[in-house]
Amino acid sequence: MELNILYATDENYAMYTGISLYSLLENNTNIEHIKIYILDNGILNDSRLKLNILAETFNREIKYWDAKKLFVELESKITMKNTQTITAYACYFMAYILNETVDKILYMDGDTLVLGDLSELCKIDMSDTYVCGALDIAALIVREKIGFNQNEPYINSGFLYMSLNNIRKANLRPNIIKFIEEVIPTSMHNDKDVVNGVYKNHIKVLPLKYNVLTPLYEKTYDQIREYYNIEDNYYSDAEVQNAINNPVFVHFTASFTKRPWVKGCKHPLKGKWDEYKQKTEWKGKEDKPDSRSCKRQLIDFLFNILDVRQFQFLYRLLGNKK
Numbered sequence: 001m002e003l004n005i006l007y008a009t010d011e012n013y014a015m016y017t018g019i020s021l022y023s024l025l026e027n028n029t030n031i032e033h034i035k036i037y038i039l040d041n042g043i044l045n046d047s048r049l050k051l052n053i054l055a056e057t058f059n060r061e062i063k064y065w066d067a068k069k070l071f072v073e074l075e076s077k078i079t080m081k082n083t084q085t086i087t088a089y090a091c092y093f094m095a096y097i098l099n100e101t102v103d104k105i106l107y108m109d110g111d112t113l114v115l116g117d118l119s120e121l122c123k124i125d126m127s128d129t130y131v132c133g134a135l136d137i138a139a140l141i142v143r144e145k146i147g148f149n150q151n152e153p154y155i156n157s158g159f160l161y162m163s164l165n166n167i168r169k170a171n172l173r174p175n176i177i178k179f180i181e182e183v184i185p186t187s188m189h190n191d192k193d194v195v196n197g198v199y200k201n202h203i204k205v206l207p208l209k210y211n212v213l214t215p216l217y218e219k220t221y222d223q224i225r226e227y228y229n230i231e232d233n234y235y236s237d238a239e240v241q242n243a244i245n246n247p248v249f250v251h252f253t254a255s256f257t258k259r260p261w262v263k264g265c266k267h268p269l270k271g272k273w274d275e276y277k278q279k280t281e282w283k284g285k286e287d288k289p290d291s292r293s294c295k296r297q298l299i300d301f302l303f304n305i306l307d308v309r310q311f312q313f314l315y316r317l318l319g320n321k322k
Contacts (some may be wrong), residue, residue, distance in 0.1 A: 001122055004105040008039035008067070008090040014047035016261065017110035018054055023276045024114035025058040031119055034060055036097065037105070039067040039090045050281035063126060065097060071293045089191050092176050092198070103165040109131070109158035109251065113272060116209070116248035121161050130170070130202040131195060132161040134211035134317040135235065137228050138189070145187045146197045151233050157192040158251045159211040162280065175177050188249055208235045208243035214255040216244055217268055226309075241312075257302035264286045 005024065009017040021036070022184060028034065043051075048064070055062045067090055091107040098105070106121060108114075124132060134156030143154055158165040175198050196203070215224060221237040224230065235243070250269055258265040260273035267273075267288070277283060290297065 001031050001119060001120060002033040002035070003028070003122060004035045004037065004207045005101055006037045006091060006094060006105050006107045007110055008040040008041070008107075009110050011044050011047060014043050014051065015277075015280075016177050018047075018051050018280050018282060019273065019276050020108065020110050020112045021051070022054050022057075022227065022280050024108075024118070025055070025060060025281075027049075027114055027116060028118050028242065029058065030117065030312070031122075034061045036060055036076075037072075038062055039094075039097075040064045041067055041090070053281055066099060067097075067309070070097070088196065089180070091160065091162075092191075092194055093173070094162070095167040096173055098164065100165075100168065102181040103163060105162050105164060107160045107162060108249070112158060113252075113253045113269065113276060114248075115250060115252045116246070118248065120241075124161065124204065126163040126204075128166075128202065130156075130166050130199040131163070131170075131202045132204040132206050132244065133157070133159055133195070134206045134208050135277055136192060137213060137215055137220065137232075137234075141321065142188045142193075144210070146193045148184055148196065148200075151231070153205050153233070154192075154196050155203060155205065155252065156211050156213065156253075157195045158253070159249050160195065161206070161208075166202070166255065170202075172320065208239055209246060209248045212243050212250050214257055214267065215249070216240060216255045218255060220255055223307075257272045258290060261287050262290055 003019075007017050007021065017038070025034070038051070040048075043064075051062055058310045070090065070093060094105060094107070104122070104126065106118065119192070126132070136154050136156035138154045143149065143152065148154060176194065179198050180193055183197060184193065185192060215228075218224075219227065221240050224240075225234070250272075252259050252267065252273070254267075257267050260267055277285070290301075
């Protein structure tokens with residue numbers, strides 16, 4: 001059995017990627033062949049050494065791709081928003097970067113933990129599929145911005161099992177560039193909008209255990225559905241609870257809970273993150289201080305103590321749009 005793994009990272013995310021990779025390798029020793037690819041957007045030598053030591057612990061090897069040329073090309077086409085980096089778009093070009101002998105590949109964000117077995121992915125029928133992923137929590141307005149209705153599957157881009165050969169055969173590179181140029185400037189979720197917009201009708205939905213997002217730990221099932229205006233095409237309450245209790249892939253997305261490398265994080269799996277960190281060359285590195293504005297910290301506090309409608313009222317009162 002063979003599994004190709006892809007991360008895209010820069011120096012800022014190198015440690016997080018390392019922690020994620022360690023968790024993946026420790027929990028998937030049953031997979032005989034794991035090939036690791038990293039799209040490198042400026043990883044420093046010290047961080048690269050730490051990543052290599054981590055891989056060698058499990059008798060694995062990392063192959064790096066210097067992606068600066070690709071990123072420079074993309075930066076000329078994309079207006080970045082907030083703190084997102086151009087690295088987030090890199091995985092959509094892997095069909096045209098990696099050797100054509102590489103077909104199936106699993107792309108993962110670095111702000112993640114792999115807590116279970118990934119071997120079942122290798123058995124998925126990808127005959128008419130470009131990408132597999134778990135459904136995202138996306139409000140209707142997000143979907144409408146890219147021409148989706150509420151019933152069309154919209155997946156999260158942090159965990160994507162992709163058929164590069166199918167993407168190559170469909171010659172999708174021009175479609176990706178065009179979507180980035182024409183749609184991204186007015187869309188809301190940037191890289192997530194690309195995977196859903198370009199691969200539409202060729203997406204296979206995975207069980208939620210393959211991408212358990214932070215909001216699912218913050219509120220009850222009914223509260224999540226109300227806050228994000230989720231209709232009946234989302235997972236059932238039982239499926240959500242099963243994913244929370246038995247996650248294969250945990251995604252520490254930006255939400256109303258601080259991320260696990262920030263001091264004061266209350267995520268229920270913060271301890272698990274620290275456990276894996278202590279097994280890497282980054283052990284002992286202190287968490288970062290909370291550098292968010294007072295307003296942002298207040299918003300997060302209100303989200304965690306108020307019911308949905310009270311919070312939405314105050315959120316708008318503070319000058320925000322949901």
